[in-house]
Structures are given as C-alpha cells and as structure tokens.
Amino acid sequence: MCEEKYEMVRGVLVEEFELDPEKVRADAHLVDDLGIDSIDAVDLLVRLKELTGKHVPPDRFRSVRTVADVVAVLDTL
Amino acid sequence: MLNSKLGRAWRFVGTAVGFGLFGLGGLICGLVLFPLIRITVPGVDRRRRVSRWLVGHLFALFIRVMALLGAMRYDVTWENEVPRTRGYLIAANHPSLIDVVFLISLFPDADCIVKASLWSNPFMALTLRAADYISNRSPVEALQSCISRLQSGRSLILFPEGTRSVPGMPLRFRAGAAAVAVRAGQPILPVIISCDPSTLTKGEHWASIPPKQVRFLLRVLSPVDLPPEIKNCPNHREATSRANAFMLALFKAELGEGMQDKSHAPGHYVVQR
Numbered sequence: 001m002c003e004e005k006y007e008m009v010r011g012v013l014v015e016e017f018e019l020d021p022e023k024v025r026a027d028a029h030l031v032d033d034l035g036i037d038s039i040d041a042v043d044l045l046v047r048l049k050e051l052t053g054k055h056v057p058p059d060r061f062r063s064v065r066t067v068a069d070v071v072a073v074l075d076t077l
Numbered sequence: 078m079l080n081s082k083l084g085r086a087w088r089f090v091g092t093a094v095g096f097g098l099f100g101l102g103g104l105i106c107g108l109v110l111f112p113l114i115r116i117t118v119p120g121v122d123r124r125r126r127v128s129r130w131l132v133g134h135l136f137a138l139f140i141r142v143m144a145l146l147g148a149m150r151y152d153v154t155w156e157n158e159v160p161r162t163r164g165y166l167i168a169a170n171h172p173s174l175i176d177v178v179f180l181i182s183l184f185p186d187a188d189c190i191v192k193a194s195l196w197s198n199p200f201m202a203l204t205l206r207a208a209d210y211i212s213n214r215s216p217v218e219a220l221q222s223c224i225s226r227l228q229s230g231r232s233l234i235l236f237p238e239g240t241r242s243v244p245g246m247p248l249r250f251r252a253g254a255a256a257v258a259v260r261a262g263q264p265i266l267p268v269i270i271s272c273d274p275s276t277l278t279k280g281e282h283w284a285s286i287p288p289k290q291v292r293f294l295l296r297v298l299s300p301v302d303l304p305p306e307i308k309n310c311p312n313h314r315e316a317t318s319r320a321n322a323f324m325l326a327l328f329k330a331e332l333g334e335g336m337q338d339k340s341h342a343p344g345h346y347v348v349q350r
Contacts, residue, residue, distance in 0.1 A: 004241075016313070017314070021250045037252075038216035038220060039220065039252060039253070039314075039317060040313075040314070041217045041258040042220045042221055042224070042256070042260070043218055043260075043313050045217070045221070058215070058217055058218045058221050059215075059218065061217065062215060
C-alpha cells in the first residue's frame with residue numbers, strides 16, 4: 001500500500017467528513033466504522049479525482065469495503 | 078354515475094382493459110419494437126431518442142385510454158411555460174404506481190431511475206437499455222449518473238420519497254434527490270401530484286377499485302433554484318440536509334397536511350398541453 005496515497009485518503013476522510021483521526025485506520029470499514037453512505041462515497045470519489053487528477057472509474061469501487069481498499073484502487077490507476 | 082355501484086363495476090372493467098393493454102403494449106415493445114429499434118437505429122444517442130419518444134407516446138396513450146374508459150380522470154396544470162433548453166431535476170411526490178407514467182408522458186426526454194430488478198426482466202430489459210435509463214443497482218453509480226446527466230443539460234425525474242407515499246403519513250424525503258440537487262446545480266422543477274381517492278399505493282392490487290372515480294391532478298410548478306446559502310454551503314453533508322429540508326418544505330406547503338393536495342378544487346390555471 002502506497003503510504004502517500006494512504007495519507008491522502010485519510011486526509012480527505014478526516015477533513016471533509018470530519019471524522020475522528022483515531023478511527024480512520026487502514027482496516028476501518030467505510031460504512032460500518034466510519035458511517036460513509038453512498039452520497040459521501042460520491043463526494044469522496046469527486047475529491048480523489050481532484051487530488052489525483054485521474055478519473056476514478058466508479059465500477060472499480062464496487063468491491064471497496066475498507067480504507068485500505070480505496071488506496072488499493074488508487075494504486076492501480 | 079361512475080361513482081355508483083354499476084359505475085364501480087364499469088371502472089373495474091376499464092382498469093382491467095387499461096392494464097391489460099399496458100401489459101400487451103409492454104410485451105409487443107419488449108419483444109418486437111425494441112429489438113427492431115436495436116437493429117435498425119444506429120448509435121446509442123439516436124436509439125435513446127427514438128426509444129424515449131416511443132415510450133413517452135405509448136404512456137400518453139395509456140393515460141388517455143384509462144381516462145376514456147372512465148377508469149380515472151386527470152388534469153395537468155402548468156404554472157409557467159418550462160423552457161426545454163436546459164436540464165431540470167423534475168422532483169415529484171409519489172402517491173401512486175402510475176405517477177411515473179404521467180411524468181414520462183409529460184417529459185419523454187428525461188432520464189429516470191429504474192429499479193435494478195426490472196433490468197433483468199426479459200420483457201423490459203431491451204426497452205430500458207434502449208431508452209438508456211439509470212439502474213439503481215449500485216447507489217453510488219446511480220447518484221453519479223444522475224449528477225453527470227443533469228450537468229450535461231438533460232432532465233431527470235426523481236421521486237425524493239424514494240418509494241411510494243403512505244396515505245395519511247407525513248411526507249418524508251430521503252437524502253438522494255437533495256444530494257443530486259446540490260451537486261448538479263440545476264434548477265428543480267417541482268411536480269405536485271395528487272390522487273383522490275388514493276389508489277395503486279405500495280402493495281395495493283390493481284383490482285382494488287376505489288369507491289369513487291380516481292382523479293389525478295398534476296401541477297407543474299415554476300422551476301426553483303436552491304437558495305445560494307445552501308448551494309454555497311462548503312460542508313456537503315450539511316448542504317444536502319438543508320436542501321432536503323428546503324424541498325420537503327416546498328412540497329408540504331403545496332400538499333398541505335395529510336398530503337392531500339389543497340388545491341384539489343378545479344384548477345385556477347388549467348392549461349392542458
């Protein structure tokens with residue numbers, strides 16, 4: 001897992017969604033642990049696209065469950 | 078006359094014939110017309126336009142047949158001329174099964190969300206695919222399609238309730254439509270639908286004919302923009318919940334308490350299209 005991308009995703013989750021930095025860990029479940037709903041997920045994708053400059057295909061996110069999964073998808077872009 | 082005992086029996090026949098024709102039409106479309114369109118009309122865009130034109134006209138025909146048979150009555154009023162040059166988030170309350178039939182007949186070019194289960198229905202799959210509607214199989218992808226299609230200047234029909242209204246219960250909106258409204262930034266075109274007495278609600282069988290002839294009234298209001306303080310709110314979650322409250326207040330004011338349309342008396346600005 002790319003450390004830089006992990007910090008970026010963490011940063012977005014903590015700042016944009018006002019989440020507790022303690023809770024935002026690599027193995028944190030987006031829905032169950034962080035309360036990210038589908039609307040938040042859309043915002044997250046938009047923000048990641050802005051930050052990486054790369055289009056994030058939404059279908060790649062179907063199997064995403066945890067913070068580490070998000071980073072893994074970004075790693076493949 | 079249509080409210081008498083005999084009238085009710087007649088409305089049963091009318092409703093049965095109407096729905097029968099609807100099913101038959103759907104079958105012919107799914108098995109003949111849309112496969113033909115698929116073969117003969119090249120290009121996704123053209124196929125979409127042709128398909129939606131056809132669906133819109135067939136739905137309009139169904140509504141006219143139902144009204145001619147006396148199964149129901151309906152009026153459509155337009156508060157203002159709605160310029161077709163830009164996209165609107167067409168938001169409607171959802172008292173009955175056939176609301177979407179009315180809306181698509183009024184706005185045949187608009188996108189709409191169709192339940193995931195219907196996309197695997199063999200009679201409907203080709204129609205839905207040709208018309209290029211949005212599936213709700215993945216909520217995230219559905220939301221993204223809604224936003225991007227609106228931003229590209231197309232109109233989109235949404236029911237902010239997310240499901241059909243429950244008669245007698247207070248109106249409730251889920252966050253999806255508000256989220257789309259905030260992020261797409263296009264004006265909202267509210268359509269207030271009333272249906273008196275209530276019919277074809279969730280779980281209600283088509284053959285449960287109400288004692289009185291059903292009257293539908295669709296009021297297409299003027300387009301409204303979200304207030305700038307909501308549009309420009311930096312926190313997206315807060316913007317969504319404020320937009321939701323804004324839309325809910327608008328619909329509640331038009332529908333009145335108990336969700337019965339307050340202006341059910343014959344319209345003051347009746348303009349049939």
